[in-house]
Amino acid sequence: MGEINVKRKSGLGGGFAVGCLVALLVACGLGASAIWAAFSLLGGDVEGETTRSALAPVVQLGVVTALLVAAHGLTIAWQVHTHPGRRALALTQAPYVAAYAAIPAWWHLGEWPAWYIAWGAAGLAALGWLLVWYLPAPGVARRAMVFLGAVLGLLLVNAGGVLAVAWRQTNGFGLAGQPAPWTAVDSLTSTSCLSDNTFHWNGSRVVESQCPSGPNGNYYAGEYDKDAFDNILCDEQPRQAFAKWWQWNTQYQVEFRLRFDIDSATVDGKAIAPPYPSIKKGDTDYPADIQGQNATVVTTLTIESASHPGGVDPYRMVPDSKSETWTVELKPVSLGGWKVCSIAIQNPITATFIPGQ
Structure with a gap:
């Protein structure tokens, strides 16, 4: 049987x-x-x-x-x-x-x-x-001890892996900086919700900035992706460069789309230029990462649009210029990467806002 x-x-x-x-x-x-x-x-x-x-x-x-x-x-x-x-x-x-x-x-x-x-x-x-x-044979003491030790080791290894992935994908939970100065500038302008580029680097991933969107989006409250924006700053001064645009957005109900073009970049006094295009890689951008003690990125801000979509404009913007030049100073942080420390504006844009009819 x-x-x-x-x-x-x-x-x-x-x-x-x-x-x-x-x-x-x-x-x-x-x-x-x-x-x-x-x-x-x-x-x-x-x-x-x-x-x-x-x-x-x-x-x-x-x-x-x-x-x-x-x-x-x-x-x-x-x-x-x-x-x-x-x-x-x-x-x-x-x-x-x-x-x-x-x-x-x-x-x-x-x-x-x-x-x-x-x-x-x-x-x-x-x-x-x-x-x-x-x-x-769960009743054998030695077997039970080996089993518990192995399970604990398995949990620790996987927890360490999860932590490492999370650290890499979030720039050290916001404590680390961007891999290069130009990446930091692009990410800062993106998270301001004023740029025509709404994507930025967050650790090892490209993510979309949390900007007002959809039918319920509050487009005229000067809102931006505050957490991601703050993580790119090493000082509060750079926020002032964006303040007038957020204020105009709220006060005059005008939505801005600004283009930010990098004119030049310097790391430790040495000019950095985009590499020559590679037939194999198609690489025409700046290097993906770079080390240094200080960096300067000169950027031109250009107004692409200023309007009140979906209805009659409550105000019409009349700027004295279509562009202004930003000199962005950056520093590396102790955990690695770059953060924006100051922004100086040459010939800042001023504007008159005329009530709509």
Whole structure:
């Protein structure tokens, strides 16, 4: 009778493992289809460097899928060979089921790298294998101590990884600076909600500034992305350069769109120019990062528009000039990166606001 039960359990385990193998093959087919669809969607209408940037997430998804499939295949091979119990089957299969379920969420959201899926699956798989080893004899003191130590180590390693990612993606929670002076200037103007560019660097990510938007946006309250803006300052003085525009926005109900063009940049007294365009990289911008003790970035502000969209203008702006020149001084911070410390304005724009008819 015992032999029959053993055979029955083995048959159930083998059948479950074969079912997992079939599911794995189906997942491979669906994954390949998704990657092909992503390749077609992202790569069909873009060229050159843009194509490589657009297809990078697809390549990342392909690598993650390959790693998952390889690890899952080895797990199934072990299950077919050893015929473990149902508990062990569930504990070792669950990480891959969760990972496959996370792929559609990544596809629709796309706000986090695909390799997070592999990271999560690896952590769950490690925990699953620890439980498979521990649960058959939970009463053994030495085994319990080893298990608790391993789980604690697993938690600490993953907590450290989460903290490192959060630090990198938030500029050290606002304590670190931007990687280069020109990046700091671009990010500051973007977060002012006055620039025609609404995106800025936040750690390792490009994010959209939190500016008034949508039908319920308060476009005439001098609002800006205060938290992100403040994180780029090493002193309060630069805020004054934007103050008149925020005041005019509130007082005269005029929405501004300003263009900020960098004219020159100097780091430690040495002029920095954009590198010559590279055929391979298409790089025509300033270096992505640079070290130094002080920096100066000269920027031209140009008025692109000043209006009250969606209705009759309550005021019409008549400026004495369309542009003004900013000399931006920056300093590095102890945790790395650059912050804006002062802004001097040459020939600042003044304006008359005439009531609308």
